[in-house]
Amino acid sequence: MNISPIPEPEKRSASKIPMVGASFDILYRMDVAVWVYDIDNAQIVHANPAACKIWGAEVESELQSRDLREDMSSTVGKRLRQYQSDFLASDSTFTELWTLYPNGSPTSVMVIYRGYELLDGRMGMICEVVGESEDTPENLRSAEALLHTDVMIMLFGVSGPALYLNPAARNSLRAPISGLDDIFVDPQDLSRGLGEIERVGEHRTVTKFHTVNGVRWFDVSIKSCSDAVTGQPALLLTSIDVSDLKEARDTARHLADRDQLTNLHNRSYLQNHLAWLEDCGTAAGLTLIIFDIDKFKTINDRHGHDAGDTVLRQIATRARAVLPPQNLLARFGGDEFVVVVSERIGEAELANQIEKMRTAIAKPIQHEQTRLNVSVSIGVSQFNDDYSRAAQVMREADIALYASKQAGRDRVTYFNAEMGDAVAARDLLEVELNSAVEREEFVLHYQPRLDVTSGKIVGAEGLVRWNHPRDGVLLPGAFISVCEETGLIDDLGRLVLELGVTQAIKWNKEGRGLNISLNVSPRQFSDPTFLSTLSELAKRAGFPKGRVELEITESVLIGDHQLIADKLRAITAMGYQIAIDDFGTGYSNLSYISRFPLTCLKIDRSFIDQLPEAGPIVQLILTLGKQIGATVVSEGVETQDQLDWLTDHACEEVQGFLITKALPTDKFEAFIGGFSLPKKPAVSC
């Protein structure tokens, strides 16, 4: 917008003209157009002939009878109200280019407005025309635009005085305004802006202004120019209120940068922060601490997700409270937190900070009626002076954290190079596992289940083995946990089910009368495709209904009992049986056990190992099995004494090295062909 041809309004010291009787007569004789305006009623009260001419009125009475509201926009009405209150507050005078619409056609005149007390005591104004504008369409339109825009446009002398404020600025900004520092809330923003103008002639920023509605945010552009009247250097400010936009943007940024549960910074913020440290080259010597909550899954499983949330929030609050404020604390995801120690500190001070944090976290956490004792495992790594790859340091701290967990949790581990080698081996394992699933390098070995009463092998548990191209046959302990962590367990689990069901169909066709048990991991159980996989397999020709058993662990039964029971019923309806594996080691709510369609309880090896001391527990499980109509199988039977004890106590089935370890299919088939066990009469129960 070109405003240079428009004379700027001026604030002069007010001089109230005594407008009574003869004084006004003088004005009637002058060529200068003067009128008195009643702001409240939008009417001209007095007008001299020169004014009548400008307004296009034959006589004063005709002008007095006009209701000026008809041609007045609401902005103009508001502005006149503003003038009225300015007049009441001080002896203000305004000079402004004004467009009048006498009989509908525009005329632009430069007018001085002064407050004028009407006869009844209300505040009106006296208007004096000091010049007519060149009524070019360009001038008229630019003047109108300037007057009506919501954009605040201001002109200041470089040394400070306000030379012109358009109506939007006058209406919005907090008076009085004698200089820029009356407007800017933050003096630093102002001096930064002025500095930049000195250097490059212009400045753009978002800053806070004092307004009649309090402090608000404005997008401000300042340019150096010269005052069209004096030719002196001046500053032109254009500002628009962006408070709503800024608030929305700040909320969006907060949402994007913060973790909603703990209000700590989140993973993406942390990553940006680390990238920034790297870019600035200021990361060298800094430390990363990663910690996660020990057995957090158990807290969620036993006490519910609300308890888990309380723990996360409490830990966040406590850690934040003891860490120095300049250290960044972020929730990296799940139960994992990261601290960026943002300055180089010595080993002792670092250890001290970590210890403080551990102590704060270790205090019991109250959730409803429950007191929870929580500990954390911690891994620490430092940015090296030679390299500063944040991703590398994160990984090292993660490796150290893993080492803390491996060493029994609730401890701090500082990364060292040897740990890196172990991790490299795990990485290799992950890569190899991926291709192993694709290449189907997995097979099932079968461990027989012996019916104690008949002395016959009645079934087998399919246990997965990895035929590793380099390392030979690997047991599940070497790879199942990595499969669970990486999600590969879904593919592996499907493959196991496929292998097991195929074998069950074959044995059934051969009339062997063998049941097959297959292990299902908790993650696999909650996989949305699990039911459809089972259903597909159950529809295969020759699928032996009632002969394929799925072993789940107690942790699967924790949660929404109704949902779990429904799922289990859907599975049994397809013709599968359900066993609880490693029974006695989890947290099953015994009162719910009877509501699930369970056909078998497998007593965990650890109890069998401790017979006869663990006898009461084993007996309890045997009784429970009877009550709910499930077969009880003892796992890990290694000695004749254990077998004898179990036989004496009417355990129905056993499985263990005493009979044989798991065997490849051909060996298993050969084994059962020639199997016989000296039978000891069972004690009747």
Ligand code: C2E
């Ligand atoms: P599990 O299901 O409880 O299987 C029994 C484990 O105990 C097997 O170990 C078996 O070889 C071992 N075992 C059997 N009898 C004895 C004994 O008398 N003494 C001793 N010391 N051990 C005995 P394995 O094959 O190494 O499997 C370990 C675990 O890996 C299994 O425990 C099961 O939880 C898991 N697993 C095995 N196959 C699969 C599978 O296909 N899918 C899933 N998700 N997990 C599997």
Ligand code: MG
């Ligand atoms: Mg099992």
Ligand code: MG
């Ligand atoms: Mg087991």
